Amino acid sequence: xxxxxxxxxxxxxxxxxxxxxxxxxxxxxxxxxxxxxxxxxxxxxxxxxxxxxxxxxxxxxxxxxxxxxxxxxxxxxxxxxxxxxxxxxxxxxxxxxxxxxxxxxxxxxxxxxxxxxxxxxxxxxxxxxxxxxxxxxxxxxxxxxxxxxxxxxxxxxxxxxxxxxxxxxxxxxxxxxxxxxxxxxxxxxxxxxxxxxxxxxxxxxxxxxxxxxxxxxxxxxxxxxxxxxxxxxxxxxxxxxxxxxxxxxxxxxxxxxxxxxxxxxxxxxxxxxxxxxxxxxxxxxxxxxxxxxxxxxxxxxxxxxxxxxxxxxxxxxxxxxxxxxxxxxxxxxxxxxxxxxxxxxxxxxxxxxxxxxxxxxxxxxxxxxxxxxxxxxxxxxxxxxxxxxxxxxxxxxxxxxxxxxxxxxxxxxxxxxxxxxx
Amino acid sequence: xxxxxxxxxxxxxxxxxxxxxxxxxxxxxxxxxxxxxxxxxxxxxxxxxxxxxxxxxxxxxxxxxxxxxxxxxxxxxxxxxxxxxxxxxxxxxxxxxxxxxxxxxxxxxxxxxxxxxxxxxxxxxxxxxxxxxxxxxxxxxxxxxxxxxxxxxxxxxxxxxxxxxxxxxxxxxxxxxxxxxxxxxxxxxxxxxxxxxxxxxxxxxxxxxxxxxxxxxxxxxxxxxxxxxxxxxx
Numbered sequence: 001x002x003x004x005x006x007x008x009x010x011x012x013x014x015x016x017x018x019x020x021x022x023x024x025x026x027x028x029x030x031x032x033x034x035x036x037x038x039x040x041x042x043x044x045x046x047x048x049x050x051x052x053x054x055x056x057x058x059x060x061x062x063x064x065x066x067x068x069x070x071x072x073x074x075x076x077x078x079x080x081x082x083x084x085x086x087x088x089x090x091x092x093x094x095x096x097x098x099x100x101x102x103x104x105x106x107x108x109x110x111x112x113x114x115x116x117x118x119x120x121x122x123x124x125x126x127x128x129x130x131x132x133x134x135x136x137x138x139x140x141x142x143x144x145x146x147x148x149x150x151x152x153x154x155x156x157x158x159x160x161x162x163x164x165x166x167x168x169x170x171x172x173x174x175x176x177x178x179x180x181x182x183x184x185x186x187x188x189x190x191x192x193x194x195x196x197x198x199x200x201x202x203x204x205x206x207x208x209x210x211x212x213x214x215x216x217x218x219x220x221x222x223x224x225x226x227x228x229x230x231x232x233x234x235x236x237x238x239x240x241x242x243x244x245x246x247x248x249x250x251x252x253x254x255x256x257x258x259x260x261x262x263x264x265x266x267x268x269x270x271x272x273x274x275x276x277x278x279x280x281x282x283x284x285x286x287x288x289x290x291x292x293x294x295x296x297x298x299x300x301x302x303x304x305x306x307x308x309x310x311x312x313x314x315x316x317x318x319x320x321x322x323x324x325x326x327x328x329x330x331x332x333x334x335x336x337x338x339x340x341x342x343x344x345x346x347x348x349x350x351x352x353x354x355x356x357x358x359x360x361x362x363x364x365x366x367x368x369x370x371x372x373x374x375x376x377x378x379x380x381x382x383x384x385x386x387x388x389x390x391x392x393x394x395x396x397x398x399x400x401x402x403x404x405x406x407x408x409x410x411x412x413x414x415x416x417x418x419x420x421x422x
Numbered sequence: 423x424x425x426x427x428x429x430x431x432x433x434x435x436x437x438x439x440x441x442x443x444x445x446x447x448x449x450x451x452x453x454x455x456x457x458x459x460x461x462x463x464x465x466x467x468x469x470x471x472x473x474x475x476x477x478x479x480x481x482x483x484x485x486x487x488x489x490x491x492x493x494x495x496x497x498x499x500x501x502x503x504x505x506x507x508x509x510x511x512x513x514x515x516x517x518x519x520x521x522x523x524x525x526x527x528x529x530x531x532x533x534x535x536x537x538x539x540x541x542x543x544x545x546x547x548x549x550x551x552x553x554x555x556x557x558x559x560x561x562x563x564x565x566x567x568x569x570x571x572x573x574x575x576x577x578x579x580x581x582x583x584x585x586x587x588x589x590x591x592x593x594x595x596x597x598x599x600x601x602x603x604x605x606x607x608x609x610x611x612x613x614x615x616x617x618x619x620x621x622x623x624x625x626x627x628x629x630x631x632x633x634x635x636x637x638x639x640x641x642x643x644x645x646x647x648x649x650x651x652x653x654x655x656x
Contacts, residue, residue, distance in 0.1 A: 164653050165654050166655065168655035168656055169656055189656055191656075250655075251570070252570050254655050254656055255655075258655075298653065306572055309569065310569050313565065313568075313569050313576045314565065314566070317562060317565070317566070320484070363481065365559065365563075368562055368566055371567075371570060374569075
């Protein structure tokens with residue numbers, strides 16, 4: 001059992017008052033007053049509908065909100081929710097809030113939720129993103145039921161998303177996790193997920209929380225820990241996921257907490273992933289991929305410009321990371337006109353694998369390696385957008401599948417680089 | 423007269439022989455010291471080279487940008503350079519120790535000064551190396567940040583960062599070596615001031631648009647225009 005020294009006395013007191021719980025809903029927040037009220041309402045509604053007889057608790061781990069977010073969560077009582085089906089909770093539904101820090105840190109928030117789950121001996125837990133405005137009561141059921149009734153340890157979500165939404169997931173995280181870890185998990189970096197108390201306790205004890213990188217991208221670490229630990233994993237379709245509005249500067253931060261975490265995990269899991277080949281389906285409730293095809297304006301010119309600018313300005317950096325042939329190929333495609341320009345799947349996979357190997361060998365500062373990937377990712381986004389702009393949902397799915405197979409095919413190349421001394 | 427000349431010659435020959443006999447053992451000691459010094463220096467070089475290879479010093483040097491400089495000057499790798507440097511300093515130390523045994527007046531003072539200078543030389547080399555390392559790191563960080571923020575002339579910005587740090591490092595190195603302290607201080611002041619003034623003017627004239635855009639993006643909610651490609655990556 002993890003020691004709960006990092007939990008505040010007040011929080012521990014509140015947990016002791018609760019005693020034990022069957023269901024735990026974790027809600028990490030930071031200044032989410034605009035959305036959190038309706039989300040908590042939906043969560044309570046979901047618990048009332050799906051688990052009216054279970055002892056349930058909402059744990060809010062807050063990263064120093066100044067807009068009254070915690071008060072909104074703890075202030076909503078169970079009586080505020082009047083479900084149309086006249087279902088009422090037979091148990092008290094607790095809502096506890098704790099401030100874990102003055103600044104938001106997703107890893108610490110998750111650690112707080114996991115520790116609370118362990119102390120309350122929760123059987124099934126779910127974490128909900130405070131930004132998921134489109135959440136419905138069914139999300140709670142879909143994430144909790146497989147854990148509570150079917151014995152799964154991790155429920156990863158699948159969503160209905162726009163074909164150009166989540167391109168880092170479809171072009172890198174999903175194919176790479178699938179190729180290396182052998183499990184076809186669509187959303188390895190999860191914003192909503194369900195997990196068992198068993199997995200939570202195991203992860204809480206194992207994860208390197210104090211190594212400086214344990215704080216970021218912990219959701220991805222949890223997925224990988226579940227895969228490498230042999231836990232039962234499934235996917236559950238939730239519904240439409242609204243894209244989170246991001247700016248250009250956010251890409252590097254996103255790469256750090258997703259790709260950076262994946263690259264660093266590869267180092268520790270080498271014995272596992274280097275022996276696996278191929279990949280297997282994960283049990284899925286509902287569709288594992290559902291794409292929206294609405295037209296979307298994308299500034300392709302700017303994407304290509306940033307890619308070309310990155311390749312030319314960062315050549316000295318790429319010389320340390322990439323092989324001569326890959327760099328030469330990148331320089332060649334930079335010279336192509338907008339109509340001819342393509343960042344082919346094979347070249348993209350080689351690039352990503354060479355970045356992963358360079359990260360393992362720390363050829364330069366690791367954070368610089370991750371930052372250097374950003375302009376190349378933009379080039380890949382350009383190609384993906386162009387290749388799929390007129391494609392049907394099936395075409396897009398086939399395109400992603402083709403990329404996944406390329407990642408699987410070139411896996412020996414990564415292992416070879418990983419083992420080489422240079 | 424003849425007898426006197428012969429006597430003087432004999433005396434001179436005897437003095438020479440005496441002097442030779444006096445110096446011969448010292449010369450032998452010097453030669454032995456030089457030989458032993460060579461052996462020790464060689465051993466130190468071999469050990470140091472192995473240690474440097476073990477800690478991947480060449481990679482550190484590459485990060486610092488020192489390897490590129492050495493390659494441009496057609497010099498061996500940083501590991502080899504440092505190993506050779508230590509070899510020569512060690513051997514030279516032993517040779518000078520041997521020379522001091524000869525007891526030549528005036529030379530001993532110079533030798534003592536050389537030995538007193540050695541620690542400062544080592545510190546200066548260390549400052550230079552770590553300075554280059556810091557300059558290389560900061561320059562690359564600036565380059566990556568500028569490229570990812572789509573700032574024009576990212577390489578120029580990176581070069582400016584490297585130059586500022588290197589000017590500062592070199593001034594510290596020269597001060598440590600005690601070489602033309604006053605001149606270096608004035609030169610540093612002029613160079614640093616000129617660089618800062620240049621950057622300020624360049625940013626003031628060339629960066630107005632950039633500064634306006636930056637402030638707008640930071641504080642004003644503008645309509646989606648050039649940001650329309652920022653698709654949610656996750």
